[in-house]
Amino acid sequence: MNVDIRYQPAxxxxxxxxxxxxxxxxxxxxxxxxxxQLEMKARFNGGFFTAIxxxxxxxxxxxxxxxxCPRETxxxxxxxxxxxxGDIAEIDLQGNTLxxxxxSFIACTPGVKLGLGFAGFASWLGKEGLFRLSVSGxxxxxxxxxxxxxxxxxxxxxxxxxGHLLAYEPTISLSISLSGGIFSSFFSGEGFVSxxxxxxxxxxxxxxxxxxxxxxxxxx
Amino acid sequence: MQHGQQEFAGGVFNEKLPSGRAGASIVLDQxxxxxxxxxxxQFQIPWSDACVELGGASGKMLFCRNHGRSITIFxxxxxxxHSVRNFGGPILGxxxxxxxxxxxxxxxxxxxxxxxxxxxxxxxxxGGLKIWTDGLDVAVDAxxxxxxxxxxxxxxxxxxxxxAEIKSAKPREAIEKLLKQIGQHRKLKDSKFEFKIIRNxxxxxxxxxxxxxxxxxxxxxxxxxxxxxAGVLAHExxxxxxxxxxxxxxxxxxxxxxxxxxxxxxxGLLAVAAKLxxxxxxxxxxxxxxxxxxxxxxxxxxxxxxxPEGLIGxxxxxxxxxxxxxxxxPEFPDEEKDKAPRDQDDEFENDESATNxxxxxxxxxxxxxxxxxWLSTHPAHQERIDAINALLQTLPRKAYSPIDVHWAQxxxxxxxxxxxxxNP
Numbered sequence: 001m002n003v004d005i006r007y008q009p010a011x012x013x014x015x016x017x018x019x020x021x022x023x024x025x026x027x028x029x030x031x032x033x034x035x036x037q038l039e040m041k042a043r044f045n046g047g048f049f050t051a052i053x054x055x056x057x058x059x060x061x062x063x064x065x066x067x068x069c070p071r072e073t074x075x076x077x078x079x080x081x082x083x084x085x086g087d088i089a090e091i092d093l094q095g096n097t098l099x100x101x102x103x104s105f106i107a108c109t110p111g112v113k114l115g116l117g118f119a120g121f122a123s124w125l126g127k128e129g130l131f132r133l134s135v136s137g138x139x140x141x142x143x144x145x146x147x148x149x150x151x152x153x154x155x156x157x158x159x160x161x162x163g164h165l166l167a168y169e170p171t172i173s174l175s176i177s178l179s180g181g182i183f184s185s186f187f188s189g190e191g192f193v194s195x196x197x198x199x200x201x202x203x204x205x206x207x208x209x210x211x212x213x214x215x216x217x218x219x220x
Numbered sequence: 221m222q223h224g225q226q227e228f229a230g231g232v233f234n235e236k237l238p239s240g241r242a243g244a245s246i247v248l249d250q251x252x253x254x255x256x257x258x259x260x261x262q263f264q265i266p267w268s269d270a271c272v273e274l275g276g277a278s279g280k281m282l283f284c285r286n287h288g289r290s291i292t293i294f295x296x297x298x299x300x301x302h303s304v305r306n307f308g309g310p311i312l313g314x315x316x317x318x319x320x321x322x323x324x325x326x327x328x329x330x331x332x333x334x335x336x337x338x339x340x341x342x343x344x345x346x347g348g349l350k351i352w353t354d355g356l357d358v359a360v361d362a363x364x365x366x367x368x369x370x371x372x373x374x375x376x377x378x379x380x381x382x383x384a385e386i387k388s389a390k391p392r393e394a395i396e397k398l399l400k401q402i403g404q405h406r407k408l409k410d411s412k413f414e415f416k417i418i419r420n421x422x423x424x425x426x427x428x429x430x431x432x433x434x435x436x437x438x439x440x441x442x443x444x445x446x447x448x449x450a451g452v453l454a455h456e457x458x459x460x461x462x463x464x465x466x467x468x469x470x471x472x473x474x475x476x477x478x479x480x481x482x483x484x485x486x487x488g489l490l491a492v493a494a495k496l497x498x499x500x501x502x503x504x505x506x507x508x509x510x511x512x513x514x515x516x517x518x519x520x521x522x523x524x525x526x527x528p529e530g531l532i533g534x535x536x537x538x539x540x541x542x543x544x545x546x547x548x549x550p551e552f553p554d555e556e557k558d559k560a561p562r563d564q565d566d567e568f569e570n571d572e573s574a575t576n577x578x579x580x581x582x583x584x585x586x587x588x589x590x591x592x593x594w595l596s597t598h599p600a601h602q603e604r605i606d607a608i609n610a611l612l613q614t615l616p617r618k619a620y621s622p623i624d625v626h627w628a629q630x631x632x633x634x635x636x637x638x639x640x641x642x643n644p
Binding site: 117 | 276283
């Protein structure tokens with residue numbers, strides 16, 4: 001499978017060339033175009049009950065689509081996008097696990113297992129969702145964010161504004177706190193922040209959709 | 221793995237690793253903790269140089285670091301924390317105290333979370349039940365009574381009422397008089413009543429939505445006094461005014477269907493609704509509806525000045541008949557069920573014996589089905605008698621006037637029509 005991410009960083013789009021017998025699993029609604037010989041099958045996003053939980057608590061779609069290239073046909077091209085303008089990051093899983101905040105998952109290869117776990121109230125208050133998706137196994141995962149997607153290695157602690165976190169490793173812990181004192185937190189416009197502690201990689205989006213909605217609200 | 225060692229899946233952080241980390245197989249023994257990466261690299265921290273800390277996204281991951289923090293070995297595999305405490309506990313000593321506190325807090329948090337979840341689930345179930353019970357009332361109220369009338373009218377014309385109509389003046393006048401006297405105290409003032417007396421031995425009466433009532437000749441012949449028939453009629457009027465037919469239709473056909481029905485021309489739907497209504501009227505009112513009709517009927521009789529003990533007397537009549545039937549013939553006759561619709565109150569009596577052709581097995585199966593069907597929808601006669609008696613205890617004492625109908629003459633008039641074998 002050859003995957004090319006084009007139009008980065010503002011309008012990143014995944015162009016996947018599927019060879020016969022290959023397939024890719026994508027979030028429902030992520031497909032922009034596909035070759036006619038490709039087959040699409042919708043299935044529950046990890047089993048019926050998990051899909052329901054993922055829909056209710058993970059902010060994800062109830063179904064995922066599996067695009068596959070039949071063995072007896074020519075290779076086909078699949079174009080996947082995300083709903084917000086911004087960049088897409090490709091992550092290579094080598095048996096490790098990554099936790100995704102709600103709405104950041106776009107697609108993965110079939111060797112990747114999708115799961116759901118309780119993220120804690122800190123994550124919920126930090127606007128990252130009460131439950132989080134976990135991706136584990138071997139294969140590639142594509143995540144998308146609003147604005148640029150930044151990978152950062154944490155060695156000890158980092159403070160991140162709520163709504164910017166896209167993904168993090170299980171060795172990272174999240175807690176929620178005020179950005180400063182009560183006065184500063186209230187008047188600085190920062191409010192709550194996520195305190196990220198531990199060792200591992202995190203993925204951040206450079207813009208927050210909350211910021212966009214606040215900005216557009218002024219003109220509505 | 222050697223004897224005295226334990227192995228877990230986890231990972232390791234170290235600068236020498238390509239991306240600073242790797243998955244690893246972790247081995248614990250008396251000397252310390254070791255991590256073996258897939259590319260054969262080995263890292264070791266002796267217990268004397270180890271610091272332990274709980275963390276990670278789940279809050280259940282244990283990190284073991286050397287004092288220089290150059291190596292961090294971690295895992296959240298089940299049993300890992302317990303094993304580290306077993307092997308390194310004597311040396312790590314007090315480092316486990318804050319971990320144990322944290323774990324205890326976490327356990328309490330998890331318990332609190334599940335308690336809240338269970339509470340919410342209970343609340344949700346209660347809410348669902350409330351919506352189901354109260355929601356049904358709201359749905360019934362949203363549907364105009366004209367829908368009941370339309371369904372009843374359609375069923376009245378299309379269904380088999382169970383026999384030929386008796387048009388003799390005497391019994392008709394008697395039933396009309398009873399209906400008028402009881403009907404004055406009905407809940408739904410818009411409702412109007414129409415009735416037919418049908419020649420059928422069943423001790424039976426039933427009501428269709430919209431106020432269409434069928435009284436079987438068997439009921440008139442077997443009732444010992446007019447108050448007993450008045451009790452049955454009050455009960456049937458209650459089914460109409462409490463709109464039990466539409467309630468049952470909502471439960472079986474769905475409220476959307478009925479709303480469609482009330483919106484305009486829907487002949488097909490009307491036919492289905494009428495069919496369902498007729499089935500509901502003759503044998504599928506629920507126990508709750510039967511009890512509600514008993515209560516409402518008793519109130520109406522009381523207000524109309526008719527002794528409600530007539531209804532009790534009627535149930536006693538049925539009870540005695542059933543007892544006699546059980547003593548005399550254990551098998552359940554079935555051909556009557558084909559001739560006459562079964563009644564919602566089981567106010568029927570089947571005098572005919574089972575056909576000789578029916579096999580014993582079939583008879584037994586039918587008997588079981590009949591009893592199970594009856595049990596599913598009808599409270600026991602004694603229960604109903606007790607419930608009415610209990611209700612009467614709560615009402616102020618009152619002097620009842622006898623019904624001004626010569627019941628023996630009414631019965632005689634019905635018998636005469638049978639002799640004639642045709643409608644007079």
